[in-house]
Amino acid sequence: MSAVFQRPSLLRRIAPVFQGFDLLLVLALLLLAATGMVAMYSSGYDSGTRFVDHGRNMVLAAFIMFVVAQVPPQRLMSLAVPLYVFGVTLLVAVALFGVTKKGATRWLNVGLVIQPSEILKIAMPMMLAWWFQRREGQLRPLDFVVSFVLLAVPVGLIMKQPDLGTSLLVLAAGLSVIFFAGLPWKLIVPPVIVIAVAVTLIVWYEPQLCADGLDWRILHEYQRQRVCTLLDPFRDPLGKGFHIIQGMIAIGSGGLGGKGFMQGTQTHLEFIPERTTDFIFAAYSEEFGLAGNLFLICGFTFLIFRGLVIASSAPTLFSRLLAGAVTMIFFTYAFVNMGMVSGILPVVGVPLPFISYGGTAMVTLGLGLGILMSIARSRRLMQS
Structure with missing residues (x-):
């Protein structure tokens, strides 16, 4: 007598797709x-x-x-380098052929208008995680230098657009990977001290630094205005x-x-x-x-x-x-x-x-x- 096989229900067939979700x-x-x-x-x-x-x-x-969620981490790791290279290439294309709106060149027209910097929010941490995985067990100071270079390239291109918000998000994502990878404290403390001193000086000398017509050199005018508005929003209560x-x-x-x-x-x-x-x-x-x-x-x-x-x-x-x-x-x-x-x-x-x-x-x-x-x-x- 031949065995009778019962076809599993639809719920049982799709259950493995949801298995393991947090x-x-x-x-x-x-x-x-x-x-x-x-x-x-x-x-x-x-x-x-x-x-x-x-x-x-x-x-x-x-x-x-x-x-x-269906893509295993091993597959994600294999996509890290191509996605990073693709994202940086698009950022270079934006710098050369980008669409300018309201004084910022952040978009690329490829049949539809896209903002390539968004890709780097995910591609950047994937790339750095791939790099440190490759160097696992043999990390040297030079490896951290390379990671900072990998991070600086897209962040610099995004800031040039200019897009301060997205550049900060990409920077934060990259720095998180570098920190979790074991960045030595001796490399963390000096920049923190420099930033703290710079912020203190800006707050202390706010009237002189925010005087009309003063050029901060390293920041665009709209970025300078945002910092000055933060320090004293009532400077221009109906404007900035x-x-x-x-x-x-x-x-x-x-x-x-x-x-x-x-x-x-x-x-x-x-x-x-x-x-x-x-x-x-x-x-x-x-x-x-x-x-x-x-x-x-x-x-x-x-x-x-x-x-x-x-x-x-x-x-x-x-x-x-x-x-x-x-x-x-x-x-x-x-x-x-x-x-x-x-x-x-x-x-x-x-x-x-x-x-x-x-x-x-x-x-x-x-x-x-x-x-x-x-x-x-x-x-x-x-x-x-």
């Missing part, structure tokens, strides 16, 4: 995504289709995360300082519990510029107050903590460095955005992850999350 990381993402949809509905309900488009961008990011002042007013007026959902006066009377993008944190703070801010900060803290746990338990040096760097990208996004809206950092155009409107940033976040899921998934599958 549920705690998924929980953190769902909390932040839900908060983002609530904030976007309130701040963007009168801005056309922003709410619907934000939801679509989140679905796109989730799809990208799901696809990238307007963003920071209105952001601080909105955050302060929220108080402990906020004014309530859809009740933000600064937001809905349109005193907050870019209230659905860079300054959405100010709109959120006005309506949900300190309690809402603490909830949001706890959500990001949980996400970052989970990412570092995934990094610490990754099976290879490449995976550990890449997971750590991707996690620090989320930290940098959140810290810089909240800092600039609160008036403690210059305005550099960095979105708040999952909260701010923006398709390109959401794609980058989806890639980063997919990498974290891939690394967590590979470890869980190996253990099983």
Whole structure:
């Protein structure tokens, strides 16, 4: 008598695709995504289709995360060098043939207009993680010098566009890899001292340094204005300082519990510029107050903590460095955005992850999350 084989159910057939996903990381993402949809509905309900488009961008990011999570870390490692070379090549093409908008040359027209610098947010940490994986067990000071050169090339090209926000994100991602790879403290302390002294001098001599017509040489004029506006936003309250002042007013007026959902006066009377993008944190703070801010900060803290746990338990040096760097990208996004809206950092155009409107940033976040899921998934599958 021949054996009878029962065809497995659809659920059983697709179950391996979801096996090994980090549920705690998924929980953190769902909390932040839900908060983002609530904030976007309130701040963007009168801005056309922003709410619907934000939801679509989140679905796109989730799809990208799901696809990238299926790619094993070994395969990601093989893509590191080609992706880095491709990204740097596009940056050179931008410098030579780029599209200029509002005084900045950041885009490339290849049938559709793209911003190649976004690629380096992921390609840069992948490249440096690949480099240190190759040098594992035999690291020398020269290897760190090479890593700084690999980092300096794209950062320099992005700053030349100029794009201070993206260059800071790429720089932070690269420095995270170098630090996690074991950068000696003797190479860390001197630059920190130099930066601290420079900041102290800028604050101390702010009236002279921010005098009209003074050229800082190493910074573009708009970058100098951002630093000076940070030091004294009331220098030009209706011009360059307007963003920071209105952001601080909105955050302060929220108080402990906020004014309530859809009740933000600064937001809905349109005193907050870019209230659905860079300054959405100010709109959120006005309506949900300190309690809402603490909830949001706890959500990001949980996400970052989970990412570092995934990094610490990754099976290879490449995976550990890449997971750590991707996690620090989320930290940098959140810290810089909240800092600039609160008036403690210059305005550099960095979105708040999952909260701010923006398709390109959401794609980058989806890639980063997919990498974290891939690394967590590979470890869980190996253990099983």
